[in-house]
Amino acid sequence: MSVRFSVIVPVYNEEAVLEVCYARLTEVMANMNEDYELIFVDDGSRDQTPVMVSRLCDNDSHVKLISFSRNFGHQTAITAGMEASRGQAVIVIDADLQDPPEVIISMIEKWREGYDVVYGRRVSRRGETLFKKATAKLYYRLLKSLTNVDIPVDTGDFRLIDRRVCDVMNSLTEQNRYVRGLVSWVGFRQTEVTYHREERFAGETKYPLKKMIRFAMDGITTFSYKPLKLATYVGSFVSFGSFIYLLVVLYLKLFTDKTVSGWASTLSVSLIFNGLVLLMLGIIGEYIGRIYDETKKRPLYIIRETKGFNHEEK
Ligand code: UDP
Ligand code: MG
Secondary structure (H helix, E strand, O other): OOOOEEEEEEEOOOOOOHHHHHHHHHHHHHOOOOOEEEEEEEOOOOOOHHHHHHHHHHHOOOEEEEEEOOOOOHHHHHHHHHHHOOOOEEEEOOOOOOOOOOHHHHHHHHHHOOOOEEEEEEEEEOOOOHHHHHHHHHHHHHHHHHOOOOOOOOEEEEEEEEHHHHHHHHHOOOOOOOHHHHHHHHOOOEEEEEEEEOOOOOOOOOOOHHHHHHHHHHHHHHHOOHHHHHHHHHHHHHHHHHHHHHHHHHHHHHHOOOOOOOHHHHHHHHHHHHHHHHHHHHHHHHHHHHHHHHHHOOOOOOEEEEEOOOHHHO
């Protein structure tokens, strides 16, 4: 028997929200009156999260657990969930209830109308710092201007995708997963539903600044090589300027008796250029590091334990 809906919930140290998350999702999904599975992907939690999910598995056959051997990251957890999912429509949602589960109902409606991808676009965000809101707003617009793929602004990974889209996503082998970008990249008929992003129900964000920066860089590097071209543009501009300046220097040397003066100008030119060169090296390094990751072809994640998956079904 085929499952109609798969709900994928990546969880990392989410013991504070798990019960309520399960209850809210179950309420929504049970009301659809069709078979569904709730796949919790435990991303190497160090708290009681996997134990709690495992207990849910014992009491509810809809619940399934995939437990990673360590923390592999949010995007990888989503990927593992997609690979294990069997539903004709697959829904990805955060555990912290910032994305209200009830929005899934309107996503499913759109899917029934024939859309293959229904993403949630947040029209407001509550309970997040001004810094996060401002950087997120700026970032999504920067990403859009840098890439040729039409990644909608202000959307996260809260979305519904059709089985066909999920199968295509599963066939992609890239290591640096930027799921929301990949979903846009694969195409198909896409639409949005809008919603208000709530405060985190409990616990704190699992995205400290360091992870956020890494995630943001992944988005840009996997979908654009414009930053690399920056070297070409800045380089040509600077060379042109330098050439003009060289003419001035030669003129002063040959036709006037002005002596070269000032360490300030020499020093500032040297500082600017060294800065630029290091910046460019850094950008190139970001790409090379990721190319290195791809060539190693390590598995994306390692599973420590699964539970609730019925083997005949597979
Ligand atoms: N998450 C994860 N692995 C990580 C970080 C986060 O699986 O390394 C999960 C987390 O449990 C949550 C979702 O990803 O379900 C989004 O994380 P969070 O709500 O902390 O991010 P924010 O909303 O603050 O950006
Ligand atoms: Mg959150």
